Amino acid sequence: MDIYADNILDHYKRPRGKDESLCVNEQRSCHSEKNPSCGDSLIMELEIDNGIVKIKWNGSGCAISQAAISLLSEEIEGKTEEEILKLNKKDIIKMLGVPISTSRIKCALLCLHTIKNTIKKSKGEVLNKWEDTLEIDHE
Amino acid sequence: MKIDLINLRESFSIFEKEKSSAYLDSAATAQVPDSVINKMEEYYKYYCSNVHRGVNLQNEKSTNEFETARNVIQSFVDAKYVSEIVFTKNCTESINLVANGWAKHNLKAGDGIVLSILEHHSNIVPWLQLKKEIGINLHWIDLSEDGQLDMNQYEKIIEEENIKLVAITGQSNVLGIQTDLINIIAKAKAKGAPVLVDAAQLIAHKQVNVQKLDCDFLAFSGHKLYGPTGIGVLYVKRERQEEMQPWITGGGSVLEVHRDKFIPSETPSMFEAGTPPIAEAIGLAESIKWINMYEWKDIQEYESSLISYATEEMNKISSLKILGSNNKHGCISFILDGIHPHDVADIAGEMDVSIRAGNHCAMPLHTALGIPASNRMSIALYNKKEDIDLLIKAINKAITIFSK
Numbered sequence: 001m002d003i004y005a006d007n008i009l010d011h012y013k014r015p016r017g018k019d020e021s022l023c024v025n026e027q028r029s030c031h032s033e034k035n036p037s038c039g040d041s042l043i044m045e046l047e048i049d050n051g052i053v054k055i056k057w058n059g060s061g062c063a064i065s066q067a068a069i070s071l072l073s074e075e076i077e078g079k080t081e082e083e084i085l086k087l088n089k090k091d092i093i094k095m096l097g098v099p100i101s102t103s104r105i106k107c108a109l110l111c112l113h114t115i116k117n118t119i120k121k122s123k124g125e126v127l128n129k130w131e132d133t134l135e136i137d138h139e
Numbered sequence: 140m141k142i143d144l145i146n147l148r149e150s151f152s153i154f155e156k157e158k159s160s161a162y163l164d165s166a167a168t169a170q171v172p173d174s175v176i177n178k179m180e181e182y183y184k185y186y187c188s189n190v191h192r193g194v195n196l197q198n199e200k201s202t203n204e205f206e207t208a209r210n211v212i213q214s215f216v217d218a219k220y221v222s223e224i225v226f227t228k229n230c231t232e233s234i235n236l237v238a239n240g241w242a243k244h245n246l247k248a249g250d251g252i253v254l255s256i257l258e259h260h261s262n263i264v265p266w267l268q269l270k271k272e273i274g275i276n277l278h279w280i281d282l283s284e285d286g287q288l289d290m291n292q293y294e295k296i297i298e299e300e301n302i303k304l305v306a307i308t309g310q311s312n313v314l315g316i317q318t319d320l321i322n323i324i325a326k327a328k329a330k331g332a333p334v335l336v337d338a339a340q341l342i343a344h345k346q347v348n349v350q351k352l353d354c355d356f357l358a359f360s361g362h363k364l365y366g367p368t369g370i371g372v373l374y375v376k377r378e379r380q381e382e383m384q385p386w387i388t389g390g391g392s393v394l395e396v397h398r399d400k401f402i403p404s405e406t407p408s409m410f411e412a413g414t415p416p417i418a419e420a421i422g423l424a425e426s427i428k429w430i431n432m433y434e435w436k437d438i439q440e441y442e443s444s445l446i447s448y449a450t451e452e453m454n455k456i457s458s459l460k461i462l463g464s465n466n467k468h469g470c471i472s473f474i475l476d477g478i479h480p481h482d483v484a485d486i487a488g489e490m491d492v493s494i495r496a497g498n499h500c501a502m503p504l505h506t507a508l509g510i511p512a513s514n515r516m517s518i519a520l521y522n523k524k525e526d527i528d529l530l531i532k533a534i535n536k537a538i539t540i541f542s543k
Contacts, residue, residue, distance in 0.1 A: 004482075004541075009540070009541065063479060104485065
């Protein structure tokens with residue numbers, strides 16, 4: 001199956017929930033991450049409404065990284081912080097529904113890396129490293 | 140020998156594969172001729188042993204081959220003394236050796252180093268680190284409107300600032316333009332400032348003559364010169380060697396070691412602590428022998444015909460923009476409207492067309508150009524017109540996919 005499936009291209013061209021005015025700021029609820037291998041970047045700002053997470057996001061990058069955050073912003077509707085922190089690599093790949101090669105895995109997971117670290121930062125917790133998000137097996 | 144592409148490609152096993160493919164990423168790492176691989180295999184199969192450390196026959200052979208490799212490199216860059224050739228791990232380590240072995244001991248807070256906006260990270264980060272450590276100042280040469288380095292700005296910096304080193308690339312790994320080294324070095328010399336040439340890209344595309352250039356340091360890697368990874372070279376002019384201190388230290392770099400002090404050995408071994416990359420040095424000499432079979436004039440003529448052809452074909456694509464001015468060597472970087480470079484490279488990769496996406500370790504240049512990333516196609520002597528055709532096909536495929 002093709003990585004550039006219609007829904008990926010659709011979300012890339014018409015990103016859902018993107019707020020182009022959002023910039024990196026000093027708020028504890030605002031956080032940004034980059035994919036160092038190709039320069040994709042995401043900024044997120046978090047709001048908790050009755051225990052339910054609402055995010056604002058902005059970013060730039062390849063079709064995979066940008067479609068993934070667009071899809072994720074829909075996926076997390078109605079979810080709590082704890083539910084989002086439980087999301088993993090498999091969930092994101094399933095959500096994208098296209099084959100993700102080793103060279104594109106960071107593009108795909110940048111959304112998960114950013115949202116988890118935005119939550120962790122707002123709670124004052126230690127942030128995930130890429131090896132946590134990538135679920136690198138150290139055994 | 141005249142360039143005969145069929146014959147030339149036959150010296151690379153990697154091009155035997157039947158599937159159509161185009162390797163257009165030689166600016167990152169070039170393919171390696173079989174003669175180089177065989178030479179390295181010979182070392183491991185028949186005389187594998189350390190160098191300068193024994194008196195047995197194997198050791199004698201490996202030491203001879205290793206030191207002969209140094210001679211081959213000396214004559215390749217036309218260094219006056221063989222001891223001016225230092226083996227390192229790669230071009231990056233070579234530049235770090237200049238920063239830590241020379242600059243750190245000869246520059247002080249307030250002294251200036253000139254860099255150009257064309258530099259890749261290897262010739263930026265060591266200087267940023269030195270700035271942090273000892274408080275030197277960095278002065279940047281930008282691009283002028285014609286897309287070349289702004290020589291007026293350079294002259295002004297050289298005249299007005301307290302410049303103690305000029306660290307400059309010979310050829311941009313993004314824009315493909317070559318810098319006017321002769322002129323840049325002459326101006327630095329007039330003010331008594333030594334010059335480091337980063338020849339990472341230049342070395343495979345133009346004849347380099349360190350005596351003619353009159354540079355003090357020249358750095359390059361083996362793997363961009365049809366050689367193995369894990370081997371780099373730093374040419375250090377004899378006068379500068381006398382001003383240097385050892386950086387990475389240990390066995391092989393010392394004359395005497397006592398409980399409370401050590402005496403370094405002579406150069407170049409003073410800078411080559413630990414067991415060196417022996418097979419790789421021998422391999423690099425073999426890759427130089429391979430490139431020496433061809434005349435530089437023919438190499439340049441052939442490569443520039445490929446670059447011209449690629450430029451013409453790319454200019455036919457209206458949504459494609461080539462970065463930088465004309466007169467490119469070795470590579471062309473470009474961007475496509477509405478398609479991120481990573482996606483272009485991925486779609487090309489699916490067709491077995493290897494190009495690069497990202498900032499190519501040149502983030503300050505990309506920032507100056509106002510773009511986060513670009514695609515780069517780069518050529519070597521083994522590329523053919525059909526490789527360019529395949530790339531154009533891949534670019535058009537990306538455009539079709541993203542116009543859905």
